[in-house]
Amino acid sequence: MRLKLGKRAADAALSAFEAQVCVHARAAYNLARYLMGNEDEAKDVVQEAFLRAYRAFDRYENRNALAWILAIVRNVSYSALQRRRAGPDAVSFDEQLHTDSTIGSDTPFVTPEAQLDRQQSAACLRDLIARLPIEFREVIVLRELEDLSYREIAQILAIPTGTVMSRLARGRSWLRTLAADEGAEDAL
Amino acid sequence: MHCKDIRAQLNAYLDGELDAGAAPALEAHVATCALCGAELRSLRQLQHSIRTEGHWPLPNGLEASLRQTLHSAAETEQMAQGKAALLGDWRGILVGLAAGLVLGVVFYLLLMQPVREGNGLVDRVVALHVQSQLADHLVDVASSDRHQVKPWFQGRVDYSVPVHNLADQGFPLLGGRIDYLDGRNVAALVFGHRRHRINLFVWPATESAARIPETTNRRGYRLIARAAQGLEFLAVSDLNGEELEHFLRLYLEYGT
Known part of the structure; x- marks a missing residue:
């Protein structure tokens, strides 16, 4: 009897988790991808973050599932980055940046030209964001791509909202400088 | 400037x-x-x-493998919980035998049992609330007309269910449903509030009703229990606490 109840409760927990938290998989991956700098590690981070979130879901009382899962993604990413720095073959170069996802080098001519232009400019823009130091990169991603408020970002990063604003301002002006240096203003 | x-x-x-x-x-x-x-x-x-070009597209298959990971984690957890429950029972029995004290038995019956069943009930209520939204089984009788919903319950439950439509206060009645809870058929009323759903379970107050804490949070859902008019009211929703309190207060004070 109790085991039956346990199973039903566990199914309900999983359904609730999927309905409230898994819907943010896209946002979670996007943040992880920007923090880790490559697709493989970002995927691992997302898996681990959702597993951690699921195990903590019993104690979850927060109303803001998006901010909650992004905070966990950020923690897991930072731990992974630390391990990477401590590792023997520290990789700082983002090898996959130019090869993975939308502009695979083997498929440039199958898409219509307009589409290709757009994809290249998107890749170029993501490349620029990737070159920002991490503390500026993460506020840009949280603000512009996940549309979080200064307060939500401040909570996730455990910094004052004033710092969120100044990092955003610096990050944005940095991005424009990078774009100008690259002659890539049209990416913006 | x-x-x-x-x-x-x-x-x-x-x-x-x-x-x-x-x-x-x-x-x-x-x-x-x-x-x-x-x-x-x-x-x-x-x-x-x-905003238009900065998003990394989700890699193919990531969502599927995420689901896979979570399902196997859920299964592992269930098995672990099953073992823990058995172990817990054995320990209870051994302690009871060794001590042989009536006090122990009384303590167990009075204290442990309500807590466990209360938790079971909370889990069950959350499960019903989630199911009602996922399985598209929100209501058996879909109507915002209380004169249609109230009679529908007659003959289905052996008590009179107070039905009010709080549409004017922002909580429109969506319909009613019968659920099996705590060993009996109980009436479940469904209300909307913006894009949220509220399930309000109503059944006659019994001694067992005292087992549910007044407010409980479980997996992002909130439950609020109140006894009134000889009945037990249990509201569950993903609304925030104040709004759910507000709803239940409006409901209980309706017409007074």
């Missing part, structure tokens, strides 16, 4: 985070100062580009 002060506020303005009081002065300045105006346009352009 100096351009320097304006520049310091442009980012907050762009993000909609500038004090409402400060915005008109900034807008007036930007309208007349060519340099600050250009700066704002450039920031807007950058924001637009990031």
